[in-house]
Amino acid sequence: MSTQRAFNGPWLSHLILIGLGTTMLYPFLWLISSSLKPNAEIFSTTNLIPSTFAWDNYARGWSAMPRLPFSVFIQNSLFISSMAVVGTVICSTLVGFGFARLDFRFKKPLFALMLATLMLPYQAVLVPQYIVFKNLGWVNTYLPLTVPPFFGVGVGGVSGAFFIFLMVQFMRGIPRELDEAAQIDGCSTFGIYWRVILPLCTAPIATVAIFSFLWTWDDFIHPVIYLADPNKFVVSQGLRLFMDNTAAVSWGGLFAMSVIAILPNLVIFLLAQKHFVEGIATSGLKG
Numbered sequence: 001m002s003t004q005r006a007f008n009g010p011w012l013s014h015l016i017l018i019g020l021g022t023t024m025l026y027p028f029l030w031l032i033s034s035s036l037k038p039n040a041e042i043f044s045t046t047n048l049i050p051s052t053f054a055w056d057n058y059a060r061g062w063s064a065m066p067r068l069p070f071s072v073f074i075q076n077s078l079f080i081s082s083m084a085v086v087g088t089v090i091c092s093t094l095v096g097f098g099f100a101r102l103d104f105r106f107k108k109p110l111f112a113l114m115l116a117t118l119m120l121p122y123q124a125v126l127v128p129q130y131i132v133f134k135n136l137g138w139v140n141t142y143l144p145l146t147v148p149p150f151f152g153v154g155v156g157g158v159s160g161a162f163f164i165f166l167m168v169q170f171m172r173g174i175p176r177e178l179d180e181a182a183q184i185d186g187c188s189t190f191g192i193y194w195r196v197i198l199p200l201c202t203a204p205i206a207t208v209a210i211f212s213f214l215w216t217w218d219d220f221i222h223p224v225i226y227l228a229d230p231n232k233f234v235v236s237q238g239l240r241l242f243m244d245n246t247a248a249v250s251w252g253g254l255f256a257m258s259v260i261a262i263l264p265n266l267v268i269f270l271l272a273q274k275h276f277v278e279g280i281a282t283s284g285l286k287g
Helices: 002-034 056-062 070-101 107-119 122-136 160-171 177-184 189-200 202-218 221-226 235-240 251-271 273-285
Strands: none
Touching (some): 056 070, 056 251, 070 107, 070 160, 070 189, 070 235, 070 251, 107 160, 122 221, 160 202, 177 189, 202 251, 235 251, 251 273
16 A cells, blocks of 8 residues: 555656656757767767767867857857846836836836737837838847847847836835835935845846846847848857758757857856746746
């Protein structure tokens, strides 16, 4: 009886979780394994352990483009992603503070209109955005990828309203007595935002920053639309350069650079995992 209870209890749950975890991790493990295999062995066997470790895949992938090492793409992606994070955090916290703590005319309709943009497919605004940026002379520059986040425009195909809504939900749960106490001490509206609200919003700010970085780093369609100079390409475009239809594809180098491209996302998520989970949980419960 005890054996049956144990099998139907935690052991069964652990086996199911291990099976699901292995299924989800297998593509990642296959990618790492393939980055260490010779080209001829990558698609000819399902064994995750290479017969011979081709460490030179990383060296060949890093310098596969003439006069254009992969470090150029990484630097470009880091710059664009960092600017997107700064812009998104500034915009989402300021607008979120306005909707959550201030009273002004048409507040509810404007908030509803902002939320309605969440249901708008980002493909629907690609052409109008491109026309605007082309008329401004921003095509083939980083401006279309770095300026919009400062004005609440989404990055990586995600509406900026998502980040604002996240901040609003959290700020609504902060007691208004703190605002009143700050006003009594002579604090201005911006002072309340800067000195009172922001220090209490570290968890959702971390969540916004992580999401913004991940989605911008992984974005492919927007850099393809706006960037034509290979020296300005981001990581996703750099990986696409390996897929040359006129020559043999260096799969080992491609997978090796794919592993390197994943590392920033992985490191940032692991370092900020605590704040990320806390921000998601508290933003969903407050309000």
